[in-house]
Amino acid sequence: MSRVDVVGQWIAPLALRALLAWEFFEAGREKLHGENWFADLDGRFPLPFSLLGANVNWTLATWFELAGGIALLLGLGTRYAAFSLWVLTIVAIYAVHWPSEWSSVAELWQGYAITNDGFGNYKLPLIYLVMLLPLILGGGGRFSLDHLVRTFASPEVVTPGRTGPMTWGLVLAALALPLTVLLPWVGGALTVLGVALVANGMRRTAPRVFARPATALR
Known part of the structure; x- marks a missing residue:
């Protein structure tokens, strides 16, 4: 195969x-x-x-x-x-x-x-x-x-990496945009899902600015 x-x-x-x-x-x-x-x-x-x-x-x-x-x-x-x-x-x-x-x-x-x-x-x-x-x-x-x-x-x-939520979100949002012309409720739902996935991916990959190093707590 x-x-x-x-x-x-x-x-x-x-x-x-x-x-x-x-x-x-x-x-x-x-x-x-x-x-x-x-x-x-x-x-x-x-x-x-x-x-x-x-x-x-x-x-x-x-x-x-x-x-x-x-x-x-x-x-x-x-x-x-x-x-x-x-x-x-x-x-x-x-x-x-x-x-x-x-x-x-x-x-x-x-x-x-x-x-x-x-x-x-x-x-x-x-x-x-x-x-x-x-x-x-x-x-x-x-x-x-x-x-x-x-x-x-x-x-x-x-070597291709693992597809994260941000990638899937961008794909869904891009494909859903034209769909809103024919079926607004379907396209709108997919757009919201895509934006949510992008936001989730950005939250997971964003650096933790306010996190203190372990030595600062001693």
């Missing part, structure tokens, strides 16, 4: 990157050569994108998808590219694929579909979000320019 693990560190992230790169690059290329239909969304973009206008949002979406797709394929700045596409996908779900009205979880669940029957069609972009998460958290893998740059920059082998 150790050999499988080694192969997986090369192949698994590469497969995710290649598939997502194709999907996002194709979406950007269609926008680049197509007509701007963002004006038909009638102000459905969330803040701050609702302040930018249809043309600016169209241009941003086009080039983020094109540049992000190329970055994922090369494995260059993988975490940053994946996170930017994660935010873009959240905005796309909110503005295009999320049901305009729903009053229960059962109605919301009907939007988990590829075709739109009036309840939304957020299934495919939600799958993209799940596929982007391993790249955000784990990077591009060994078959990437990121790994090549790290190898030349610091060739010595570094």
Whole structure:
């Protein structure tokens, strides 16, 4: 199994990157050569994108998808590219694929579909979000320019340390921020949990300024 693990560190992230790169690059290329239909969304973009206008949002979406797709394929700045596409996908779900009205979880669940029957069609972009998460958290893998740059920059082998509460808190807060657009109560709860973990980590790692040495008590 150790050999499988080694192969997986090369192949698994590469497969995710290649598939997502194709999907996002194709979406950007269609926008680049197509007509701007963002004006038909009638102000459905969330803040701050609702302040930018249809043309600016169209241009941003086009080039983020094109540049992000190329970055994922090369494995260059993988975490940053994946996170930017994660935010873009959240905005796309909110503005295009999320049901305009729903009053229960059962109605919301009907939007988990590829075709739109009036309840939304957020299934495919939600799958993209799940596929982007391993790249955000784990990077591009060994078959990437990121790994090549790290190898030349610091060739010595570094043993990864234990992930502390501060790290998990930062990850939760970063991932929860875009979620507040779709499900404010879920995103808000994760943000509070992330901030609490960061605060706990800072408290545990902060030096004890007021602690007296043992010799001072004698």
